[in-house]
Amino acid sequence: MSAINDWIDNEVKSNDVVLFMKGTPSFPQCGFSGQVVQILDYLGVEYKGVNVLASDDLRQGIKTYSQWPTIPQLYVKGEFVGGCDILREMFQAGELKSYFEERGFALEAVPAAG
Template identity: 65%
Template sequence: MSDAQSRIAEIVQSNPVVLFMKGTPLFPQCGFSSRAVAILDHLNVTYESVDVLQDLEIRSGIKEFSEWPTIPQLYVKGEFVGGSDIMMEMFEAGELQGLFAEG
């Protein structure tokens, strides 16, 4: 496992909810990241965010880690959930709320 992979694994395992995104929750740098933040904020979810634009190793490593080609990426309780489209579909279906309610 590369250094980036180990760092990503550590971040995912040590935080109940993690959003790997472009930018920060206050200043998202792409529309998809902005939508992901809006969904989490709407649900009043406490989450850790990782700005992939600040770390190129994490930016490329996260795509290998999840085997998912795009950013943002949401992890809940150590499990990869998906990007902003999947988050939106799950939110609209009421499934995303359930992930956070399971305590």
């Protein structure tokens, strides 16, 4: 394993939700990353954004790590969920909210029980 692969693996496993994206959550630098940020913010999901533009090693490394050719990439509890198209489809179908809830996330849009 390369150093970048180890670093990515650590980020994926030590954060509940990680979005590898172009830019940052407050300043996305591509439309696809921006769409995913909007979806996650709308759902009230807390996540860590990792800017792949910060390093060529990281930008190539995440594609190798996931065997997925495009960015953004969303990981939830160590599992690769998908890129922009998959997340948008899941969101529009109402599946993304369920996906997070099934994994124990209390979404801000949903009142807490009790």
